[in-house]
Amino acid sequence: MASSNPKKSSIQTYQTKGSSSARPRDDGKLVSGARALLLALKDQGCDVVFGIPGGVMLPAYDVLYDEGGLSHILVGHEQGAAHMADGYARATGKVGVCFSTSGPGATNLVTGICNAMMDSVPMVAITGQVRTTSLGKDAFQEADITGITLPITKHNYLVTDPTAIPRIIAEAFYIASSGRPGPVLVDIPMDIGLAQIESEKIEDVRIRSYNPDGIFNIDNIEMAARMIDEAERPVLYIGGGAISSGAYDQVTELARKTNIPVTNTLMGKGAFDETAELSLGMLGMHGTAYANMAVDQCDLLINIGARFDDRVTGKLDSWATGAKTIHIDIDPAEHGKVYIPDVSLIGDCKQVLNALIPLVKDRPRTAWNEQVDAWKTEFPLWYPTGQNEVLYPQHVCDELFKATDGEAIVATGVGQHQMWAAQFYRCKHPRSFVTSGGLGTMGFGLPAAIGAAVGVTDRPVWLVDGDGSFIMTNEELMPAVQHKIPVKIAIINNFCLGMVRQWQQMFYDQRLSAVDLSYQPDFVKLADAYGAVGIKVQKPSEVRAAIDEANSVTDRPVVIDFQVAPEENCLPMIPAGQTIQQMLVEKPR
Amino acid sequence: MPTIASKGGQQLGQQHTITILVENRPGVLARVAGLFARRGYNVDSLAVSITEDPTMSRMTVVCTGDAYILDQITKQLSKLVDVVKVADYTDMPMMERELALIKVNAETPRRGEIMQLVEIFRASIIDISETTFTVEVTGDVEKISAFEQLLRPYGIRELVRTGRIALVRGARTAAQS
Ligand SMILES: Cc1ncc(C[n+]2csc(CCOP(=O)(O)OP(=O)(O)O)c2C)c(N)n1
Numbered sequence: 001m002a003s004s005n006p007k008k009s010s011i012q013t014y015q016t017k018g019s020s021s022a023r024p025r026d027d028g029k030l031v032s033g034a035r036a037l038l039l040a041l042k043d044q045g046c047d048v049v050f051g052i053p054g055g056v057m058l059p060a061y062d063v064l065y066d067e068g069g070l071s072h073i074l075v076g077h078e079q080g081a082a083h084m085a086d087g088y089a090r091a092t093g094k095v096g097v098c099f100s101t102s103g104p105g106a107t108n109l110v111t112g113i114c115n116a117m118m119d120s121v122p123m124v125a126i127t128g129q130v131r132t133t134s135l136g137k138d139a140f141q142e143a144d145i146t147g148i149t150l151p152i153t154k155h156n157y158l159v160t161d162p163t164a165i166p167r168i169i170a171e172a173f174y175i176a177s178s179g180r181p182g183p184v185l186v187d188i189p190m191d192i193g194l195a196q197i198e199s200e201k202i203e204d205v206r207i208r209s210y211n212p213d214g215i216f217n218i219d220n221i222e223m224a225a226r227m228i229d230e231a232e233r234p235v236l237y238i239g240g241g242a243i244s245s246g247a248y249d250q251v252t253e254l255a256r257k258t259n260i261p262v263t264n265t266l267m268g269k270g271a272f273d274e275t276a277e278l279s280l281g282m283l284g285m286h287g288t289a290y291a292n293m294a295v296d297q298c299d300l301l302i303n304i305g306a307r308f309d310d311r312v313t314g315k316l317d318s319w320a321t322g323a324k325t326i327h328i329d330i331d332p333a334e335h336g337k338v339y340i341p342d343v344s345l346i347g348d349c350k351q352v353l354n355a356l357i358p359l360v361k362d363r364p365r366t367a368w369n370e371q372v373d374a375w376k377t378e379f380p381l382w383y384p385t386g387q388n389e390v391l392y393p394q395h396v397c398d399e400l401f402k403a404t405d406g407e408a409i410v411a412t413g414v415g416q417h418q419m420w421a422a423q424f425y426r427c428k429h430p431r432s433f434v435t436s437g438g439l440g441t442m443g444f445g446l447p448a449a450i451g452a453a454v455g456v457t458d459r460p461v462w463l464v465d466g467d468g469s470f471i472m473t474n475e476e477l478m479p480a481v482q483h484k485i486p487v488k489i490a491i492i493n494n495f496c497l498g499m500v501r502q503w504q505q506m507f508y509d510q511r512l513s514a515v516d517l518s519y520q521p522d523f524v525k526l527a528d529a530y531g532a533v534g535i536k537v538q539k540p541s542e543v544r545a546a547i548d549e550a551n552s553v554t555d556r557p558v559v560i561d562f563q564v565a566p567e568e569n570c571l572p573m574i575p576a577g578q579t580i581q582q583m584l585v586e587k588p589r
Numbered sequence: 590m591p592t593i594a595s596k597g598g599q600q601l602g603q604q605h606t607i608t609i610l611v612e613n614r615p616g617v618l619a620r621v622a623g624l625f626a627r628r629g630y631n632v633d634s635l636a637v638s639i640t641e642d643p644t645m646s647r648m649t650v651v652c653t654g655d656a657y658i659l660d661q662i663t664k665q666l667s668k669l670v671d672v673v674k675v676a677d678y679t680d681m682p683m684m685e686r687e688l689a690l691i692k693v694n695a696e697t698p699r700r701g702e703i704m705q706l707v708e709i710f711r712a713s714i715i716d717i718s719e720t721t722f723t724v725e726v727t728g729d730v731e732k733i734s735a736f737e738q739l740l741r742p743y744g745i746r747e748l749v750r751t752g753r754i755a756l757v758r759g760a761r762t763a764a765q766s
Binding site: 146147150151154155158175207208209210331332333336337 | 615616619627657665667669670
């Protein structure tokens with residue numbers, strides 16, 4: 001049988017070309033492929049995995065039983081495991097790891113993997129697979145997960161040679177975390193996990209066909225600097241790439257040096273302190289009016305690690321019509337994908353900015369700053385106050401910001417509440433806003449918040465969730481309670497699928513179809529049933545006390561059911577595919 | 590005003606010859622093909638084989654269409670972990686060849702004519718049955734198409750073409766381009 005002696009394996013093996021170096025472990029003992037897997041994970045600095053066991057994954061779970069140094073969080077659903085690994089990675093910058101069995105376990109990871117791909121999150125998913133001798137025979141719980149995840153992983157592996165496990169795991173971490181990060185899946189058939197191999201430690205990974213730093217092209221950097229010096233109305237447009245790259249200090253330095261107003265995407269929240277005077281907050285469909293006005297009127301748009309997403313630009317040919325563009329991004333394929341920039345600087349944001357900043361002249365505040373500030377004053381983000389009985393959803397987000405002084409990590413679901421959280425929770429630090437941007441995955445919030453809280457224990461982790469989003473993955477309260485993870489969950493409960501309701505009201509003639517969530521469970525009782533703390537809030541005056549109470553709980557999750565004004569809509573809004581001329585915005589009343 | 594990239598969709602355009610050097614391992618073809626499929630880009634021909642280095646395969650893809658989309662596909666291809674090198678040979682001095690096997694009706698009275706055609710095209714007859722010839726022909730696309738046209742009146746029973754393969758002229762190699 002193939003697994004009994006790897007040296008004589010009849011299975012096709014392949015070796016990545018490169019010059020990875022490996023060292024046999026000292027004891028020279030044979031270990032199972034499954035143990036080699038866990039040792040390799042630990043070698044990569046992994047100390048926690050999220051997952052659910054099952055038939056073909058039992059060899060790995062059996063090793064977990066006695067192999068120390070690696071904790072496992074048993075989740076309620078594999079989608080939760082993937083989102084936890086994702087939230088962990090976003091909050092810490094490290095690679096998140098999840099485990100699942102073959103077939104349904106693996107397919108349950110798919111949404112989470114795709115979500116990580118869309119937002120360039122470093123993640124390694126390990127899936128069990130049926131024995132190599134059964135592959136392709138529709139064996140029990142066989143699913144072609146490498147085939148299924150081909151377009152939604154940065155790379156994936158089907159391991160057919162047990163001796164390759166240490167190298168493949170090292171490569172998976174390297175690929176996931178280098179260049180433009182992304183998820184990597186490693187599919188391990190059961191016999192590969194059972195085979196005995198000589199354990200080795202991979203010390204240096206090199207892959208001939210993968211060179212994340214290979215394309216670094218800043219030939220036009222002088223031109224970029226000149227454009228910045230000469231621009232009268234420049235705007236910095238910061239995306240998630242600035243966070244992946246760790247370019248926060250550089251972005252701040254460039255902004256301070258030049259007094260250029262800074263707007264950020266949803267993914268870029270926290271790359272530049274959103275409470276700073278130069279910050280315009282988020283731009284795009286539900287961005288601030290002043291950020292969108294600044295982009296509309298600017299003569300130079302400096303894109304740092306963003307990708308001209310359609311939720312940012314709306315109708316492309318009417319967006320930033322007076323602007324020249326500089327695009328800084330590590331991914332060559334992003335350059336010219338949507339816009340052909342006037343100047344392309346291809347490389348890691350941090351490195352490119354380090355080269356750019358010394359070439360740019362200092363500039364004082366100008367009339368442009370005055371203009372931008374005037375827009376800020378004229379069209380602030382706001383919500384009605386003084387109506388003592390009506391609890392506005394924005395109020396909850398605003399109060400949460402104040403109560404935590406912008407220092408918390410905030411995760412979100414997807415919908416109106418996500419946009420309100422993005423608007424009102426101004427992030428001071430990077431890796432503080434954990435949200436599903438590219439895929440817009442409802443149900444991401446709770447598991448992502450748990451993953452973030454597992455990774456970061458010295459800051460409070462809040463989840464701003466929708467009632468609909470919470471219903472999708474609330475089973476993850478179970479591991480949160482089990483592991484005493486003190487995530488605080490603010491459900492912005494409008495008893496409906498609010499964002500869809502908003503679109504139906506605005507663009508489908510008020511014909512509300514399938515958005516009612518009045519048959520939801522009682523979230524306080526639900527929290528109680530899980531062993532979490534549940535609090536119900538219906539009045540504005542109760543908000544702060546509830547937040548403070550939640551912040552004082554340290555040994556279990558807290559669910560606050562904020563029952564908000566159900567009819568509230570999220571503004572400002574530039575309807576999909578439209579322009580700033582169609583922006584719906586109200587001045588404060 | 591920033592220039593908006595092309596809206597996408599396969600438009601009529603130049604024919605491109607793309608060479609892709611990849612790791613010789615399972616699944617790579619699916620990854621490469623997936624990128625063309627996702628952009629709705631039809632492949633005119635595809636040839637895959639191993640190279641002077643047995644750990645590497647070489648794919649030669651011929652396709653027609655919008656240069657912008659193709660540029661996008663090339664960039665995406667370069668990002669695939671298994672892809673070592675991508676080169677668009679379209680505007681380079683290159684040699685292209687294709688091989689075709691053609692099974693053509695060859696009744697006794699017409700065999701002479703066909704053999705003459707075979708000679709003129711420096712093709713060769715590699716199999717004979719009572720009623721057919723199987724002919725092998727090598728050359729550039731135009732030559733093979735011309736040969737096919739001329740055989741057509743005799744009745745082509747079966748035809749298979751390898752798809753184009755290409756090398757740049759001179760000492761330069763794909764790995765260096
Ligand atoms: C998995 C998934 N299914 C469907 C959608 C489409 N969708 C976008 S927002 C939304 C409503 C979200 O409702 P809720 O979580 O209650 O948040 P609210 O908008 O009310 O704040 C829906 C259904 C989605 N984004 N994700």
